[in-house]
Amino acid sequence: MERALPHRGVPAEHLRERDRARHKGRGLLGGGPAVAGVVDFPVEGSANPYMVGLYFTxxxxxxxAKEYFVQIDTGSDILWVACSPCTGCPTSSGLNIQLEFFNPDSSSTSSRIPCSDDRCTAALQTGEALCQPSDSPSSPCGYTFTYGDGSGTSGYYVSDTMYFDTVMGNEQTANSSASVVFGCSNSQSGDLMKTDRAVDGIFGFGQHELSVISQLYSLGVSPKTFSHCLKGSDNGGGILVLGEIVEPGLVFTPLVPSQ
Known part of the structure; x- marks a missing residue:
């Protein structure tokens, strides 16, 4: 995380102002809410198919609060975790991790997202939610995803508290939290059912409104930017942060909106 923090001896505010000016013309930070620090997530796993074959956080x-292990995926948008009950969900993992099942009824801050919710309406427009015309407004906002390897998951959306570490401009780490919408999976198929590399869910880093990046940006927690460095060694691991990396200087390029 030393690379995510301003160099000592240079006022942090000077670096932030320089970075804001540098990015403003590129549309990365302009026109949005005021944003705070860098959100840091731990990275585990490796690309070695004989060791792990995936990266997760x-x-x-x-x-x-309960901790869930979720695969890092830049090809999808939604964060989801396995819920209880779940058809086809593995109960053990060959990655030497303890799998958990999220239970909305056991969390005092959890609420199900109904079809009438504006967030469900937005997800319907991008194909990330399912609500039939015959459904009542109070019906759960559901989803079904199929990934590139043919595996799939279905369930419904809930809103609950997410906890994370925020690295502030004064180089201090703070325990933070925010209410986010994520998927509650009650069915899995394909490779997601296999126990050798089983995790609790998938963390999507796409651009749509229900991605955690977009949600934290709209709440003013972090910029709509993420960076990751995935180590290729057998030890694996790496760095995953939401927000701006000030030093060393990075070159940014916008993603193609239609892809």
């Missing part, structure tokens, strides 16, 4: 959800 940990997220804390609910009240009381």
């Amino acid at each position: 940990r997220v804390k959800l609910g009240n009381p």
Whole structure:
């Protein structure tokens, strides 16, 4: 995380102002809410197919908070975790991690997202939600996703508290939280059912409104930017942060909106 923090001896505010000016013309930070620090997520796993074959991180959800291991995926938008009950969901993992099942009824801060919710309406427009015309406004906002390897998951959306570490401009780390919408999976198929590399869910880093990046940006928690460095060694791991990396200087390029 040293690379995410301003160099000592240079006022942090000077670096932030320089970075804001540098990015403003590129549309990365302009026109949005005021944003705070860098959100840091731990990275585990490796690309070695004989060791792990995937990269994953940990997220804390609910009240009381529980930790869930979720695969890092830049090809999708939604964060989802396995819920209880779940058809086809593995109960053990060959990655030497303890799998958990999220239970909305056991969290004092959890609420189900109905079809009438504006967030469900936005997800319907991007194909990330399912609500039939015959459904009542109070019906759960559901989803079905199929990934590139043919595996799939379905469930419904909930809103609950996510906990994370925020690195502020004064180089201090703060425990932070925010209410986010994520998927509650009650069915899985394909490779997601296999126990050798089983995790609790998938963390999507796409651009749509229900991605955690977009949600934290709209709440003013972090910029709509993420950076990751994935180590290719057998030890694996890496760095995953939401927000701006000030030093060393990075070259940004916008994603193609239609892709």
